[in-house]
Amino acid sequence: MNQRPDGRNVDFQDRYQRGHATPRPDATHVTEPQRPSVPPQPRGSGPYDAGRYPRRGGKAKRILISVLVILLVVAGGTYVWADSQLHKDVDLSKVIERPAEGDGTNYLIVGSDSRKGMSAVQRKSLHTGGTAEAGQRTDSMMILHVGSNGPTLISLPRDSNVTIPKFRGSESGRTRAAMGANKLNAAYAYDGPQLLVRTIEYNTGLHIDHYAEIGFTGFANIVEAMGGVEMNLDKGFKDKWSGADFKAGKQTLNGAQALAYVRTRHAFAGSDLDRTKNQQKFLAALANQAASPGTLLNPFELYPVMGAGLDTLVVDKDMNPYLLAKMFFAMKDVNSGEGKSMNMPLSGSVGGNLAWDMPKVKQLVNELKNDQPVTVTSDR
Known part of the structure; x- marks a missing residue:
């Protein structure tokens, strides 16, 4: 017991009651020690964040970005290369008195009998005859309309009776007088692609937006580069002039066979009309196979095919690889049934040439210009 200055005795109980010292802990109430507070850590600084333990998706993301960059560089380089190879x-x-442009895009696709670059051996094996310097003619002519109602492919028989109007010479630049009634392929023979476009536009009233032409050599080379094109022939036929010798049924045509197939006319009663149907098919x-994933996604298939085609492809100055690809995909749609193929409507013959059914032609052109579904049919 202790004694205070005033003489009072103070025991421990009194000390605790008056609060002059630390209170005695109560056995029935024990306070747990508080844990030190930890301020929240910013995202990315935790023990499992990048730096100590990288996220699993980070590496995959970097790989994906790298692959995309490489693909973009390759695609860009391919586009530039392909554009530089086109013969524009x-x-x-330079085509004069052109009709107004309509809706959609109209391609004039021409197959010429050009033998440019062919050796004597090739001309013999492909049954083309002539010489490498021989004048060119058009073996096939088609208008491909690409619009919002599916593509329409229209064959123009080379023996069509048309008027060759006045035109501007492609080399001289001088205006030439009209030539009157002629076969359609005579326009190309007289002054090449520009007069052919002028003649088609004059006789149809349809504006041609783009031009694409391929010769014998390029055609055969594309087929060879693709490893052949599979066809299912309804009937077999032979033609000594083109070298055709086919049996009915499914088969793969190589370059020489493909050229013989699209050139054959003497084996058919309908002559040029049957040939145009075969050319369309x-x-x-070919477009369906060239535009398939097996070709587009395989560089060992794609680049040889592109190289073979671009080497002899002649196009207009405004054509580019994108428009060319658009044309091929539209032709693929025609093959898959999403488009329509037909001959130019005919009404008979004039002097041995095929006469167009002009009321039907006018209706057809009006539907194409306004990008409407094509309702016109061809009976031949």
Whole structure:
């Protein structure tokens, strides 16, 4: 016991009651020690964040970005290369008195009998005859309309009776007088692609937006680069002039066979009309195979095919690889049934040439210009 200055005795109980010292802990109430507070850590600084333990998705993301960059560089380089390979020799701006542009895009696709670059051995094996310097003619002519109602492919028989109007010479630049009634392929023979476009536009009233032409050599080389094109022939036929010798049924045509198939006319009673139908079938099948994932996604398939085609392809000055690809995909759609293929409507013959059914032609052109569904049919 202790004694205070005033003489009072103070025991421990009194000390605790008056609060002069630390209170005695109560056995029935024990306070747990508080844990030190930890301020929240910003995202990315935790023990499992990048730096100590990288996230699993980070590496995959970097790989994906790298692959995309590489693909973009390759695609860009391919586009530039392909554009540089195109022979942009046709200047449609020199065509005079052109009809107004309509909706959609109209391609004039021409197959010429050019033997440029062919050796004597090739001309013999492909049954083309002639010489490498021989004048060119058009073996096939088609208008491909690409619009919002599916593509329409229209064959123009080379023996069509048309008027060759006045025109501007492609080399001289001088205006030439009209030539009157002629076969359609005579326009190309007289002054090449520009007069052919002028003649088609004059006789149809349809504006041609782009031009694409391929010769014998390029055609055969594309087919060879693709490893052949599979066709299912309804009937077999032979033609000593083109070298055709086919049996009915499914088969793969190589370059020489494909050229013989699209050139054959003497084996058919309908002559040029049957040939144009075969040309449509083959070109649609070729486009379908060329635009397939197996070709587009395989560089060992794609680049040889592109190289073979671009080497002899002649186009207009405004054509580019994108528009060319658009054309091929439209032809693929024709083959898959999403489009329509037909001959130019005919009404008979004039002097041995095929006469167009002009009321039907006018209706057809009006539907194409307004990008409407094509309702016109061809009976031949």
